[in-house]
Amino acid sequence: MKRTAGISTEEFDRLDGLVQEWLPLPDVAERLGLVVTRVHGLVDDGTLLAVRNPHDGIRRVPAAFLVDDGVLDPLRGTIAVLRDAGYTDVEAIGWLFTEDDSLPGRPIDALRSGRKTEVRRRAQALAW
Numbered sequence: 001m002k003r004t005a006g007i008s009t010e011e012f013d014r015l016d017g018l019v020q021e022w023l024p025l026p027d028v029a030e031r032l033g034l035v036v037t038r039v040h041g042l043v044d045d046g047t048l049l050a051v052r053n054p055h056d057g058i059r060r061v062p063a064a065f066l067v068d069d070g071v072l073d074p075l076r077g078t079i080a081v082l083r084d085a086g087y088t089d090v091e092a093i094g095w096l097f098t099e100d101d102s103l104p105g106r107p108i109d110a111l112r113s114g115r116k117t118e119v120r121r122r123a124q125a126l127a128w
Contacts, residue, residue, distance in 0.1 A: 015097075085126040
């Protein structure tokens, strides 16, 4: 099932305002030391989320999903929880990059600072 079917320019622009820094898949491959087809596999298996920019047709990954030594470790499990809650990939990216007063801050920043349990607890509550 395609989880990133067409996104409107307005929806992408809103998401872009939240994410701010994106990497095209070839750049992700270069940073991770992988061939680009392997990065496609990471997107397909839910390790990463990507969105096709409707302005230029290029699939991009939020740069905050990567750390110096690879993909942000708790990301895959968090993506799985969000998908289980019924979120599309676009909605999941939006949720990860939207301020949450109960954290406080954005879920992506909490994940990057090692607070995956707090983030996943909130993500699980979305299903109810």
